[in-house]
Amino acid sequence: MAAKNGPTNLEKEQIFGMAEKEMEYRVELFNKLTQTCFEKCIEKRYKESELNMGENSCIDRCVSKYWQVTNLVGQLLGSNRPPM
Amino acid sequence: MAAKNGPTNLEKEQIFGMAEKEMEYRVELFNKLTQTCFEKCIEKRYKESELNMGENSCIDRCVSKYWQVTNLVGQLLGSNRPPM
Amino acid sequence: MAAKNGPTNLEKEQIFGMAEKEMEYRVELFNKLTQTCFEKCIEKRYKESELNMGENSCIDRCVSKYWQVTNLVGQLLGSNRPPM
Amino acid sequence: MDKSMLGDLDSLPEEDKIRMSAMIDQLQIRDSLRMYNSLVERCFTDCVETFRRKTLDKQEETCVRRCAEKFLKHSMRVGMRFAELNQGAATPD
């Protein structure tokens, strides 16, 4: 109730809520990135449990390109803040 | 604690919770509809950034048919309230 | 505020939160299991609305094997508590 | 999803048990709404292939009905087996 003592309860709820949405977004981005690059790069016959050299470099490039697509789409959507 | 002053805190929580679930449901319905009709109607080679006439009429019909399937399944599930 | 009267509000929030996450996990597991076994076992031409004998026994085995995979992955992840 | 978990919460006062129970009810509502959405998506995807008209034809409608009924029966059977496994009542092969 006292305005001088920092944010009100409702404002706090909104700060917490925004932070929560922001983190959910990052987690979802990471999960989609992981699933998508697994799909694109990993040999599905599972003949061994190690990642081979080809898979490793594919993963690095896949993450890098996914990042670029995220930024490119962010620009198109006119968002000013960095999407990640 | 005072019963005459409208809903209790727990009742309020439930009203808010129900409204939230209802809205989540609508958002999810809209998202699935959007993804499904994109899959069914849109040319994936992306030769241009405009929707062509065929895609536009496909989208309209897809939304209409999806709506009917939603209602049909709603009837089968015996739900009395409109699903949307 | 009184420490002797059971858990504090923050501790309660954490108990509730953990219980909620646990239930969300079980629901998600059940949903993925249902979707995956539908994909593996059900004839998609929908010539009838009954499950036939082959589909029924496929479902039973699919659930059983899915359960085993859940436990196997749980062991690999080194989790001590039962995953379900 | 069941309420057996409430057993772990005996240390909580009555008011909190009610709150926990309400939370479980809400998760079940969300769960059934999601199931409904998934069912619609699946049966639409499997049964509706052409977009020359804006209404379902007879064949599509029949397909959707069967798909939905089959999905519900499937889902119930999975639920029964799942519950058996959760109770450790696995039967021999």
Add this chain to the structure above:
Amino acid sequence: MDKSMLGDLDSLPEEDKIRMSAMIDQLQIRDSLRMYNSLVERCFTDCVETFRRKTLDKQEETCVRRCAEKFLKHSMRVGMRFAELNQGAATPD
């Protein structure tokens, strides 16, 4: 998603209406962040096929731009049709 639902909540005091309105705003933010994530995933999956370099080539970039623009236009059209159906304003075939 709209705020028409607030009409059902007249029995709640002003403070709760504000809280409800804030909840809707937050769901809309979550919704648009999810849409953004889905859009990126779809356009990446459809447009990026090779991993011989770590940067997008011109062709991939053009494909992603078109894909994203098309998805947004598609999404807006779906939203309009969806709103019409929600208002019972279905037109004849």
Add this chain to the structure above:
Amino acid sequence: MDKSMLGDLDSLPEEDKIRMSAMIDQLQIRDSLRMYNSLVERCFTDCVETFRRKTLDKQEETCVRRCAEKFLKHSMRVGMRFAELNQGAATPD
């Protein structure tokens, strides 16, 4: 997901920082449970094709083990690259 975001919240009192930290912990728990669910679904889908018996055969079990190990290694590598990009530490092609 990290706690660097807490830096933005210096205006909040100690109690709220604790609450925020608890929220982050819970999101991480949810996140790891979801990852676990996805991993099971993927390895089951890729490795289990026949339903003539109700127990996994040796070949299926081996496949699931490799799939799960590969997925975890993949996921860690993606996490490292992702963190580098988040810190602006992109290296030349």
